[in-house]
Amino acid sequence: MRQISKILFLFVVGGATYYSIELVCRGRSHPSMFLLGGICFVLCGGLNELFPENIPLWQQMFACSLMITFLELIFGYVINIRLNLNVWDYSRQPLNFKGQICLLFSAIWFFLGGVAIVADDVLRHVLYQENKVRYTLGL
8 A cells, every 4th residue: 555655646746746847838737747747757767666776877767758758649649639639739849740749858858757767766765765776877
């Protein structure tokens, strides 16, 4: 039960944070972005469970970028194309796919993924007494 409450808490933190970022940057958001942000935060934070500790941070960030871009494509297909809610549209961005994902935002997800990884690790260490993660750059 503790594991479920921890993941639910991290989901809410990620969802609320992403929703807030959208409000600040775009002046608006949509409830689906809370859901997407929560899922992405939990998945990015969970990378430490899958990868050994010595994997370079930039590789974790790259994995986050790929996951977030993939989820954005799935959510975009359902929310924007199938349900026609028009929550976002990247069709004016270069290198976009059907206006749902684009290279610019994949790069943004790379950096936000790094923030999510570290924030998740700090929350898990401080609130749940999990081991402190040591990062390597591996350059």
